[in-house]
Structures are given as C-alpha cells and as structure tokens.
Amino acid sequence: MNQAQPHKRIIQGKIVSIAGDKSAVVLVERKVVHPKYRKIVKRFKKYTIHDEKNQAKVGDEVVAIECKPISKTKSFNLKDIVSVGV
Structure with a gap:
C-alpha cells in the first residue's frame, strides 16, 4: 500500500516579534467577504x-x-523564509 502523508496546514505571514528563544510570532492576513455587506474585509x-x-x-x-x-x-515549524524584511 501507498503511505499517504497527512494533510498539514501551511501558513504564510510576517514576523511581528521574537517571542523568546527559538520562537517567533507570525501575523497572518486573510481576505474574506463580509456576509451582509458583500465587501472584502481583512482578518x-x-x-x-x-x-x-x-x-x-x-x-x-x-x-x-x-x-x-x-x-x-x-x-x-518554520519552513522557509520568503523575503527578508528591513
């Protein structure tokens, strides 16, 4: 049988702070449609x-x-650094 890898979520965002040793806080932005007003809002x-x-x-x-x-x-876990900030 073929061993299928379980589905793992992948997030992409910007690091906003370093939270101690070997830890970082990432801010992830997503755009959704507001259910009543039908406008795209950021979450x-x-x-x-x-x-x-x-x-x-x-x-x-x-x-x-x-x-x-x-x-x-x-x-x-950190997978990759896409771009370096200032």
Whole structure:
C-alpha cells in the first residue's frame, strides 16, 4: 500500500516579534467577504512558530508548516523564509 502523508496546514505571514528563544510570532492576513455587506474585509490572526536555528528576524515574510504541538501555543515549524524584511 501507498503511505499517504497527512494533510498539514501551511501558513504564510510576517514576523511581528521574537517571542523568546527559538520562537517567533507570525501575523497572518486573510481576505474574506463580509456576509451582509458583500465587501472584502481583512482578518488577522497571530501564530507562534518554532524557529530551531533562530534565523528569522522581525519583518521577514515566512512560511510555516503545521506539526505536533511543541508547547501550549506552538504547533507550527518554520519552513522557509520568503523575503527578508528591513
């Protein structure tokens, strides 16, 4: 039988702060249609990600992938740095 990899969520966002050693906070923006007014509005959510090598800096655009829970709030690992911020 073929071993299928389980579906893991991938998030992309901007790092807004470094939350201690090997941790960073990523702000993810998504656009949704308002149910009543039919206007596109922005929704934001912050995720704490695990950065094993402490390579991400504030302002970087990063991609993170879901993993098993590392702590109470961390369940994403840093996958890739898309662009370096200022």
